[in-house]
Amino acid sequence: MSNGELRLPTGGRIDRAQPLRFIFDGAGYSGYAGDTLASALLANGVRLVGRSFKYHRPRGILSAGAEEPNALVELGNGARREPNLRATQIELHDGLVASSQNRWPSLDLDIGAINNLASRLLPSGFYYKTFMWPPSFWHFYEHFIRRAAGMGRAATEPDPDRYDHRYEHCDVLVVGAGPAGIAAALAAGRSGARVVLCDEQQEMGGDLLASMALIDGAPAADWVARALGELGALPEVRLLPRATAFGYYDHNAVAIVERVADHLARPGPGLPRQCVWHVRARRVVLATGAIERPLVFRDNDRPGVMLANAARVYLRRYAVACGRRAVLFTNNDAAYGAALDLRAGGMDIAAIVDLRADPKGQRTEAARAQGLRVLAGRAVIGVQGSKAVSGVEVARLQDDASAAILDREQIACDTVLMSGGWTPTIHLFSQSGGKLRFDTETAAFVPDRATQALRSAGACNGATRLSDCLAQGAAAGAAAAQDAGFAAAAPPLPELDPDLDEAPMRHLWVVPSDAPVGHKGKHFVDFQNDVTAADIRLASREGYRSVEHLKRYTTTGMGTDQGKTSNVAALAILAEATNASIPQVGTTTFRPPYTPVTMGALTGRTVGPLLEPARWTPIHRWHVRTGAVFENTGQWQRARYYPMAGEDMHAAVEREVRAARNLVGLFDASTLGKIDVKGPDSARFLDLVYTNSWSKLAIGRSRYGLMLRDDGYIYDDGVTTRLGPEHFLVSTTSGNAAPVLSFMEDLLQTEWPHLKVRLTSVTEQFAVVTLSGPMARRLLAELTRDIDLSPQAFPFMTLRAGTVAGIPVRVFRVSFTGDLSFEIQARASHGLALWHACLAVGEKYGITPYGLEAMHVLRAEKGYIIVGQETDGTATPDDLGMGAMVAHAKPDFIGKRGLKRAELLRPERKQLVGLRLADGEHKPLPEGAHLVNDPGLPPPMPMLGHVTSSYYSPTVGAPIALAMIKNGRARMGEELYAPLPDRVVRARVVAPCFFDPEGKRLHG
């Protein structure tokens, strides 16, 4: 067929003034603005658009919507390549590039199609039966199976597009802009309620856009245009086309993905490609429509076999005839309407094959009256043609419907249009927790009891007539707005064509033919996952009687389409096979997303530099300019070390440690958590949250504290200073600042509300600059005139306020290095100036900035612990040699009772010790290394403990380590062994302090 041959000369909602070029599988085609990729391909006579998942059968376009199981394509290329997109939902734009999937080397000649010839060897559960033995071979098989079970290929490069998220709140969310949805939005919107109306299609209107019905005496599409115009003019109504509601969560939270720029050939600057809307709605109206069901007959998957209503949609909306000559195959009246519409549009309807013996509805009569050939009580028993339909074979059904052999007739056609009734789109209703009811007459699950504040209206609620859809929508929209507090009323129904009487459907879930099902062809149930009626019956015979098991065993309904066209038929076939009713079989769970959502959309803009906040100290810029190497601690970025030219980390850290020990080091301690504690009960409160005593701490003095959890294990530590009679400043570990504040606040609000204490985080109020080392005092003396720095006037663990370099500061004589240290707190905005002042004056003293790594070495040399490094959530104060810090005499404190648990009093608990390595060992032990008594024993050998901190100590001139060792304090001098992958290291247990054990430097 040549290009454009099947495009009708007039009609449709396409813009013929805007022709578009596109490429499919390397060939150039043209379409029009308003086309989908599917409609444009059909207009160009392209029938074969994909190969099936398992058997690589040639497949064509089945539907015109979200349910499409066959026409899955790859869009774009390179970093923008996106697989498994439904051609029926891709809006055409100029320059669009698409390709078919799951074929090699080409769509026309596909090697994998040999699976079809070998299909007798690929029954349901084939992989489970074949590749599970020997078990160890699965990894070998998997590689080939994954490749053979080909879906599309994902891009491997980073996604260059921008994605967005957005929160939205409304009184009424209406999902679906067909007749029911528009009526609901009108009823709610006119009341002044905040309304969001979203629809997955590029154009709102749903089935009305393809309908020949008259509303108020004019074409239905005119009514849609008028309604949308009115809605668009209402200030509190938001219309969201191209927006799929894909997830329904608790408390009426609905997630919607909007395709903002996918349809644009050249998106505007700053425009996201897609946006996920997080909508919180007081009330929701679901008007999600219904999906036509295929019939399950032999070789019902040939390209050219389509849903009847889809053909009508292509004809009316896109002015595309899906073929020249069609056979309709139906079990209901609705298909007659489609047949009449198609015929009016110029398609040749060869015959209507009706499973019902005596169809009698008004539409049936109308079709007969117009001379359409109706073959009642008959079935399509086979489809001719492989890559395109060339005809069908029709035969009369036997009375018991067990076979159709007699009165055979060949009918030439290029299109088979099937209609098996309608399945209400209940996905979101079901996701919301709503209970379903099976309607026997229409053989469909419909909404029953809602568990959230929602209503269903229209076809998704089981309605089949336009009048019912409009009435239900208007009523639901008005009621929803009323619930949200607005005076809404359902508008009167517009004038409509009289409703037609409809005859009942005939449910024949597997259409018989001249051979048993599974022979001479395939009866497909799930097109996407290549599941046939025979597969389901086989699974049932093998004992898979629960629908959940059946689903997983056969994979029916487990494709990206989630079985939108196949679920009811699969359930019905299982029910027949197990002699149960469909409600007894039940249905599987509907889970988000309704249709696939890109990872990009789910991620939003939290990628690249916006992935996670990087918290910077007020001195950060200097660290960056000096070439510091950074380390993330929580969200903080902290300088790890400052390498000079030619230095590696080891060299830089060694230099920094030596300078801090021998001269003076400068450290940015701004990230330390700081909590301001005020109120008359502050000391009582601290007595309760720390193990030690605070009531008698003098003003201007500091004390180190340990904080436990209820279970007696260490939670946090830090120095607290008394600033006034009812005023303390607590410091916490950097990473634990926020949790400790929450912990304390929680205790105040729930356990001790009688205590008058106020907590305020002041972590970021202050920059903290630490001077540490023998020269610290002389240096600082040059910068301050109002603080007496002498040891007598300013002893260890005290506080002085004054100025340093003219900057108002508090100076704390505390130390985390074991050396003489001054921690200087200034307002955050003064931090950098203070830092610069220290550097400038410190030059002659050899001042050296040191980073986190050197700080770790310095504190480990002194044996100071880090919560989270020496402790792992199971360490007690006594384990760390700090038992004396527990004031057992206090009436109560958090963890007091926990400390009395037998486990915590058990002998042989791990205790903090130091380790010195055997002579000649220059490499520090790896942190986490286990220590044993006898490395000669066969593993698993009894383990005594593990290394918690390990560094090369420039001060000692050898590697040192801290370790938690069973009964460690009783093992001083013992030799232990650390069995490493490449060698065994001998280590001697020593006291956990390698520098100035008498504390002369600290107090000097």
Added chain:
Amino acid sequence: MDSKGMADAIPRLGALDHLGLAARAHGEKGAAGVRLAERRFLAKLNLRGDPNDHGFMGAVASVLDGFEPRIIPNTAVHTGRFDLLWLGPDEWLVVAADGAEAELEARLTAAVAPHGGTVTDVSESRTTIVVSGPNARDVLAKGCPLDLHPRAFAAGACAQSLVAKVGVILHRTDTAAPGEPARFELHALRSFADYLWRFLDDAGQEYGVTVMEG
């Protein structure tokens, strides 16, 4: 020179100084949908006290131009010189001009301490990013889960919430006068300010972003 005079001469570093916003503010023109600005160094005091204690409420009013703290959750009062934001049943944030904090802290403390109130200077903890313009709500909706519609978040409303991954104190500061675009002040912790600014700048691109003077 006394110590205060010396301190005034010390260069201060704002949380967003590295972005060179002042230069951008002069260079960018046009009617962008989103206007961003930083108000550096506003005085901010955390005020705690018992709202049922008339003495406390009166003490606050005696310092803050006669205005008592709001007891209606998530509302703020503007006194002309001060903003007083409700943060919790016994907690408020006082916002005032740069430099006012020391004197204000002293006066407020003196007034409320006899009634069990406390005051803590948190001026340096947070900086203030101003989001205004016709698309101010749109850009905030991309990161803030709160309903900022005028019906739900009236002029003068305030709340503690998230924008992107950053905890903020959000304050609607426009007066809802006809034609006046929405204006929000976001008080964010200093260390998060860079992330928050870059998020807003990026999220605002589809509407156009202009940097304004603080």
